[in-house]
Amino acid sequence: xxxxxxxxxxxxxxxxxxxxxxxxxxxxxxxxxxxxxxxxxxxxxxxxxxxxxxxxxxxxxxxxxxxxxxxxxxxxxxxxxxxxxxxxxxxxxxxxxxxxxxxxxxxxxxxxxxxxxxxxxxxxxxxxxxxxxxxxxxxxxxxxxxxxxxxxxxxxxxxxxxxxxxxxxxxxxxxxxxxxxxxxxxxxxxxxxxxxxxxxxxxxxxxxxxxxxxxxxxxxxxxxxxxxxxxxxxxxxxxxxxxxxxxxxxxxxxxxxxxxxxxxxxxxxxxxxxxxxxxxxxxxxxxxxxxxxxxxxxxxxxxxxxxxxxxxxxxxxxxxxxxxxxxxxxxxxxxxxxxxxxxxxxxxxxxxxxxxxxxxxxxxxxxxxxxxxxxxxxxxxxxxxxxxxxxxxxxxx
Amino acid sequence: xxxxxxxxxxxxxxxxxxxxxxxxxxxxxxxxxxxxxxxxxxxxxxxxxxxxxxxxxxxxxxxxxxxxxxxxxxxxxxxxxxxxxxxxxxxxxxxxxxxxxxxxxxxxxxxxxxxxxxxxxxxxxxxxxxxxxxxxxxxxxxxxxxxxxxxxxxxxxxxxxxxxxxxxxxxxxxxxxxxxxxxxxxxxxxxxxxxxxxxxxxxxxxxxxxxxxxxxxxxxxxxxxxxxxxxxxxxxxxxxxxxxxxxxxxxxxxxxxxxxxxxxxxxxxxxxxxxxxxxxxxxxxxxxxxxxxxxxxxxxxxxxxxxxxxxxxxxxxxxxxxxxxxxxxxxxxxxxxxxxxxxxxxxxxxxxxxxxxxxxxxxxxxxxxxxxxxxxxxxxxxxxxxxxxxxxxxxxx
Numbered sequence: 001x002x003x004x005x006x007x008x009x010x011x012x013x014x015x016x017x018x019x020x021x022x023x024x025x026x027x028x029x030x031x032x033x034x035x036x037x038x039x040x041x042x043x044x045x046x047x048x049x050x051x052x053x054x055x056x057x058x059x060x061x062x063x064x065x066x067x068x069x070x071x072x073x074x075x076x077x078x079x080x081x082x083x084x085x086x087x088x089x090x091x092x093x094x095x096x097x098x099x100x101x102x103x104x105x106x107x108x109x110x111x112x113x114x115x116x117x118x119x120x121x122x123x124x125x126x127x128x129x130x131x132x133x134x135x136x137x138x139x140x141x142x143x144x145x146x147x148x149x150x151x152x153x154x155x156x157x158x159x160x161x162x163x164x165x166x167x168x169x170x171x172x173x174x175x176x177x178x179x180x181x182x183x184x185x186x187x188x189x190x191x192x193x194x195x196x197x198x199x200x201x202x203x204x205x206x207x208x209x210x211x212x213x214x215x216x217x218x219x220x221x222x223x224x225x226x227x228x229x230x231x232x233x234x235x236x237x238x239x240x241x242x243x244x245x246x247x248x249x250x251x252x253x254x255x256x257x258x259x260x261x262x263x264x265x266x267x268x269x270x271x272x273x274x275x276x277x278x279x280x281x282x283x284x285x286x287x288x289x290x291x292x293x294x295x296x297x298x299x300x301x302x303x304x305x306x307x308x309x310x311x312x313x314x315x316x317x318x319x320x321x322x323x324x325x326x327x328x329x330x331x332x333x334x335x336x337x338x339x340x341x342x343x344x345x346x347x348x349x350x351x352x353x354x355x356x357x358x359x360x361x362x363x364x365x366x367x368x369x370x371x372x373x374x375x376x377x378x379x380x381x382x383x384x385x386x387x388x389x390x391x392x393x394x395x396x397x
Numbered sequence: 398x399x400x401x402x403x404x405x406x407x408x409x410x411x412x413x414x415x416x417x418x419x420x421x422x423x424x425x426x427x428x429x430x431x432x433x434x435x436x437x438x439x440x441x442x443x444x445x446x447x448x449x450x451x452x453x454x455x456x457x458x459x460x461x462x463x464x465x466x467x468x469x470x471x472x473x474x475x476x477x478x479x480x481x482x483x484x485x486x487x488x489x490x491x492x493x494x495x496x497x498x499x500x501x502x503x504x505x506x507x508x509x510x511x512x513x514x515x516x517x518x519x520x521x522x523x524x525x526x527x528x529x530x531x532x533x534x535x536x537x538x539x540x541x542x543x544x545x546x547x548x549x550x551x552x553x554x555x556x557x558x559x560x561x562x563x564x565x566x567x568x569x570x571x572x573x574x575x576x577x578x579x580x581x582x583x584x585x586x587x588x589x590x591x592x593x594x595x596x597x598x599x600x601x602x603x604x605x606x607x608x609x610x611x612x613x614x615x616x617x618x619x620x621x622x623x624x625x626x627x628x629x630x631x632x633x634x635x636x637x638x639x640x641x642x643x644x645x646x647x648x649x650x651x652x653x654x655x656x657x658x659x660x661x662x663x664x665x666x667x668x669x670x671x672x673x674x675x676x677x678x679x680x681x682x683x684x685x686x687x688x689x690x691x692x693x694x695x696x697x698x699x700x701x702x703x704x705x706x707x708x709x710x711x712x713x714x715x716x717x718x719x720x721x722x723x724x725x726x727x728x729x730x731x732x733x734x735x736x737x738x739x740x741x742x743x744x745x746x747x748x749x750x751x752x753x754x755x756x757x758x759x760x761x762x763x764x765x766x767x768x769x770x771x772x773x774x775x776x777x778x779x780x781x782x783x784x785x786x787x788x789x790x791x792x793x794x
Binding site for chain 1: 481532614738747
């Protein structure tokens with residue numbers, strides 16, 4: 001079956017909005033509200049505690065994990081879901097450090113999403129105190145991958161600039177010096193083709209509320225390369241990852257599968273919403289998603305550059321080096337972003353001066369990006385951003 | 398305002414069910430489905446990313462935490478919500494061990510919910526390898542609290558027997574030897590009065606899907622004694638606990654409040670449902686909840702003992718030593734539980750032979766417990782549990 005993009009009909013998008021922020025929080029899939037209603041009123045309300053079995057709540061995280069695996073070039077049984085990206089990253093990092101006990105360097109980069117750095121800092125403070133977190137500039141990462149490095153931990157697509165790391169070559173380089181590779185796919189999976197098996201990385205983590213449209217606070221995921229799963233002693237040894245969660249044994253005994261990466265009771269309502277959201281991907285070719293993403297991004301850049309000389313491109317110009325977002329630098333970016341949001345074009349702002357726009361091929365078309373560029377042109381050309389209501393108010397803290 | 402219990406009118410309970418499992422998963426509060434609908438369709442669907450501010454998503458976990466604090470005798474600003482109980486316990490335990498770096502014993506008991514033991518085992522395996530987890534029998538805990546103990550980590554009410562620890566005397570004993578106290582309130586808060594400030598314990602954690610009726614996978618909570626918060630370096634150093642989560646600084650800097658115990662993006666839909674569920678507690682006097690709980694439990698015990706000589710009480714007979722659940726031992730407990738569930742009386746079974754019944758004063762009355770006892774009498778007297786359909790099927794694993 002040939003699926004053509006976009007599939008706007010699967011989503012509820014406000015008529016007065018052009019949404020270029022799906023890289024931050026995806027839009028509402030049409031089935032989500034009804035599914036949540038069913039889980040709440042029927043499964044929770046009627047089946048009550050029995051729903052863990054009768055409604056399949058216990059199995060749901062793995063069912064959803066398998067669907068995600070299929071969207072990222074990973075085999076069934078290699079992806080667990082639940083918790084938050086922070087927790088899943090912590091699990092991956094703790095397991096990775098366990099694999100290289102004689103090395104002390106965690107290598108990331110200065111373009112990583114700060115939360116990943118925070119979680120690493122917390123782990124170092126708690127676990128080892130002797131590990132060191134290095135964050136060279138993204139373009140210097142390759143050279144920094146030396147035999148001192150225990151773990152290379154990178155986010156594929158930079159949350160500010162959209163710059164994209166080459167997963168294949170970096171993973172290969174990490175392995176060549178004996179380091180373990182962790183990829184954070186938060187800003188890429190669902191928009192940029194990810195081939196986890198081909199990449200050969202040991203771990204990948206990500207969230208599902210961006211390109212996967214799972215909703216605010218949707219569960220996160222962790223991929224573990226199948227040959228490694230059975231050797232991992234989870235740092236967060238929760239009962240849902242126990243081999244016999246209902247046997248109530250006194251000692252932790254990890255599940256004999258990827259399910260050992262589960263921790264506590266999953267947020268069932270949000271897991272169900274995520275499962276519903278992932279239906280929008282049925283039959284979608286990831287290569288087609290990428291092609292559409294590049295087409296939309298390229299069109300946006302050319303329209304904006306033609307209309308808005310005030311802005312300068314902060315993303316790589318070569319689409320091969322870019323994820324599914326485009327950023328422009330503008331001194332008054334904060335105010336300009338408020339002004340275009342006020343006119344229905346929703347992107348977002350990242351300090352100090354980045355106006356960021358995400359492209360989600362499932363529900364955006366070229367008319368959308370041209371319209372968005374026109375609004376930008378109006379706001380910048382007429383300096384509408386100077387309106388006092390768009391100025392940043394200093395927070396009193 | 399005088400509130401009388403139960404408040405059945407606030408909940409959607411199936412007409413053909415007597416629910417004695419609210420100590421495992423609470424029933425559906427009437428406003429929950431509508432609230433979820435509003436969060437999904439209106440806040441997520443219409444306001445999209447803006448809802449973090451416009452719908453108050455960012456503040457919501459703290460608002461909910463403050464409500465919970467009020468229900469547990471703790472001040473505003475002392476309870477954070479999010480994640481799962483497993484994660485919150487891990488945070489408390491990591492912080493507690495940090496406070497006693499020269500001690501190596503974590504003291505729990507063999508009646509603790511196994512998950513708490515698992516999380517401690519995982520933390521030991523990852524963080525220290527030199528700590529030791531001791532689990533004496535519950536009745537021996539007091540004597541085991543010695544100057545070797547870094548942390549006493551106990552669940553107030555035993556998930557199998559309902560036996561209740563005395564928080565005041567155990568906490569006092571822990572402090573007398575210089576140990577840190579962590580209480581897990583999963584099986585008590587919302588049914589047994591908890592006075593966290595009076596107890597003087599350093600930490601408390603719990604889940605909200607039992608007596609608080611937050612729904613399957615509802616967010617957990619952590620209480621930190623206010624004088625300690627500012628000295629905690631969170632092991633799970635997530636961006637939502639950063640002092641300036643949107644400043645995107647490279648280094649973790651904990652929030653100057655209980656919010657430093659936040660980790661990743663909260664499950665917004667479930668957090669909103671929990672907030673709605675907690676409205677059922679408005680104006681409720683915790684002492685009245687306890688009185689009703691004791692009344693219901695005592696009535697159930699006397700009805701069951703008069704009607705079902707086959708069962709033997711596995712809970713303490715003295716209500717002062719019991720939480721809000723009653724357990725009976727019966728060799729064929731598994732089958733008997735299936736048989737009464739089939740007849741609309743929902744309790745649960747815990748290996749090897751425990752039939753467990755929870756009492757939730759917010760939505761149970763004495764007629765319910767008498768009716769439940771009559772069903773038990775019928776199932777046991779007529780040996781209806783012998784029906785092949787109620788027998789445990791050996792799992793092929």
